[in-house]
Amino acid sequence: MTALRLYNSLTKAKDVFAPIDPADVRMYVCGPTVYDRAHIGNARPVIVFDLVFRLLRHVYGADHVTYVRNITDVDDKINARAAERGVSIRQLTEETARGFHEDVAALGCLAPTHEPRATEFICRGEGELDMVKLVQRLIAGGHAYAAEGHVLFDVSSMPAYGRLARRSLDEMQAGARVEVAPYKKGAMDFVLWKPSTETEPGWDSPWGRGRPGWHLECSAMSAALLGEVFDIHGGGIDLIFPHHENEIAQSTCCFGHERMANVWMHNGFLQVEGEKMAKSAGNFVTIREVLADWPGDVARLAMFSAHYRQPINWTLKSLQEAERTLGQWFDAAASDAEARPAPDVLEALADDLNTPKMIAEIHRLKSEGARKALAGTLRFLGFRPDDYEAWKAASAPEPALPVSEIERLIDARIAARRERNFAEADRIRDELLAQGVALKDGAGGTSWEVVR
Numbered sequence: 064m065t066a067l068r069l070y071n072s073l074t075k076a077k078d079v080f081a082p083i084d085p086a087d088v089r090m091y092v093c094g095p096t097v098y099d100r101a102h103i104g105n106a107r108p109v110i111v112f113d114l115v116f117r118l119l120r121h122v123y124g125a126d127h128v129t130y131v132r133n134i135t136d137v138d139d140k141i142n143a144r145a146a147e148r149g150v151s152i153r154q155l156t157e158e159t160a161r162g163f164h165e166d167v168a169a170l171g172c173l174a175p176t177h178e179p180r181a182t183e184f185i186c187r188g189e190g191e192l193d194m195v196k197l198v199q200r201l202i203a204g205g206h207a208y209a210a211e212g213h214v215l216f217d218v219s220s221m222p223a224y225g226r227l228a229r230r231s232l233d234e235m236q237a238g239a240r241v242e243v244a245p246y247k248k249g250a251m252d253f254v255l256w257k258p259s260t261e262t263e264p265g266w267d268s269p270w271g272r273g274r275p276g277w278h279l280e281c282s283a284m285s286a287a288l289l290g291e292v293f294d295i296h297g298g299g300i301d302l303i304f305p306h307h308e309n310e311i312a313q314s315t316c317c318f319g320h321e322r323m324a325n326v327w328m329h330n331g332f333l334q335v336e337g338e339k340m341a342k343s344a345g346n347f348v349t350i351r352e353v354l355a356d357w358p359g360d361v362a363r364l365a366m367f368s369a370h371y372r373q374p375i376n377w378t379l380k381s382l383q384e385a386e387r388t389l390g391q392w393f394d395a396a397a398s399d400a401e402a403r404p405a406p407d408v409l410e411a412l413a414d415d416l417n418t419p420k421m422i423a424e425i426h427r428l429k430s431e432g433a434r435k436a437l438a439g440t441l442r443f444l445g446f447r448p449d450d451y452e453a454w455k456a457a458s459a460p461e462p463a464l465p466v467s468e469i470e471r472l473i474d475a476r477i478a479a480r481r482e483r484n485f486a487e488a489d490r491i492r493d494e495l496l497a498q499g500v501a502l503k504d505g506a507g508g509t510s511w512e513v514v515r
């Protein structure tokens with residue numbers, strides 16, 4: 064296989080991927096804030112980075128890749144939603160996290176190696192890195208200051224601030240809103256820690272009872288589980304600024320390395336009629352709603368139809384097309400094969416996850432009748448024929464004839480063929496087709512399906 068090349072948002076180029084330690088390739092992806100059911104736009108990064116995970120496992124060995132995707136279970140949106148619904152915060156976050164796991168498993172995504180919850184990394188034991196210790200180190204290093212129960216990151220203390228997003232501090236400050244919180248020294252300084260009222264969740268800290276800012280969570284969890292510098296950091300393109308820029312500021316200033324992660328990967332937006340699918344825009348469909356109509360594999364394949372950095376339009380047509388394609392692939396694939404991708408498919412993926420090219424290569428495998436390679440490739444990509452078949456059986460329209468009658472006619476046709484009366488056999492086939500029942504002769508006998 065040619066070298067794996069990944070587009071790096073930090074260098075704005077497709078770089079050859081060289082892990083820090085090939086025996087332990089490390090990737091962190093920002094996970095969901097668990098206050099509501101995820102929409103299919105939120106599924107895009109989960110599916111894209113699942114593919115990266117599978118590819119890395121193939122190249123470096125399944126035991127040599129560590130994938131961390133967090134769960135943000137402390138956030139003001141969570142507090143508000145729990146109050147609105149009259150349930151405890153814990154109940155809301157547990158229930159939402161469970162739903163998220165079901166959704167992404169149905170989309171064919173492997174579980175990450177670790178799935179840390181933010182609340183478990185706020186205060187930990189002595190010698191264990193946590194959010195409070197990270198803030199203390201930033202203050203000691205002159206990168207953060209406490210004011211009125213808050214702790215803020217001082218962006219003026221970091222010359223490289225804005226490097227990932229390619230924005231200069233001067234420009235950002237000039238563009239900042241006029242109304243800046245009074246406890247901030249600079250308009251772009253961001254919150255590391257904030258005070259909690261008695262009713263809000265809070266943790267004791269040197270700055271009083273409070274809770275962490277969102278950006279801080281990922282710096283602490285990634286360093287605790289992957290080390291101070293790791294290989295790949297991923298998320299949606301909307302996270303570049305401020306979230307990822309601020310993660311970099313915290314981690315590099317705390318640990319003193321030039322980088323937090325060597326490669327930064329960002330997926331483009333999933334759109335509806337040219338607009339980003341977003342909760343705030345109200346144009347969203349939940350993963351759960353998609354799965355009510357389609358098998359997870361169809362949504363998964365539809366997601367691969369565009370390159371991950373390009374926007375993708377979510378349409379009924381693309382789902383229908385994915386369904387048709389998948390049905391053809393499964394029909395043509397052998398029923399047993401190891402989960403191994405064909406070399407041409409691997410080549411396409413090694414080129415910054417070129418999934419449109421990958422799909423073209425799979426079509427080629429099918430047309431060449433490479434049944435084993437096709438099956439191995441589909442399994443490697445996380446597609447599951449059994450799920451698809453079960454969905455197909457459950458969603459098949461009712462035939463116009465009773466099943467016993469269809470079976471009687473099939474038997475009659477088999478008998479006719481045995482007597483070499485092919486005219487009669489064909490007549491029976493046509494008669495069934497006229498009733499909307501199509502026959503398919505395969506190695507295992509004759510099967511039938513209702514024509515849609």
Ligand SMILES: Nc1ncnc2c1ncn2[C@@H]1O[C@H](COP(=O)(O)OP(=O)(O)OP(=O)(O)O)[C@@H](O)[C@H]1O
Nearest residue numbers: 096104105107108298299331332333339340341342
């Ligand atoms: N339409 C989209 N297309 C692709 N990725 C998206 C989309 N919307 C959100 N994401 C990604 O989903 C992940 C979770 O994001 P976040 O927690 O901000 O979701 P959210 O608050 O539900 O999003 P929104 O409010 O925009 O609907 C992030 O990696 C984010 O970039």
Ligand SMILES: [Zn+2]
Nearest residue numbers: 093281306310
């Ligand atoms: Zn993050």
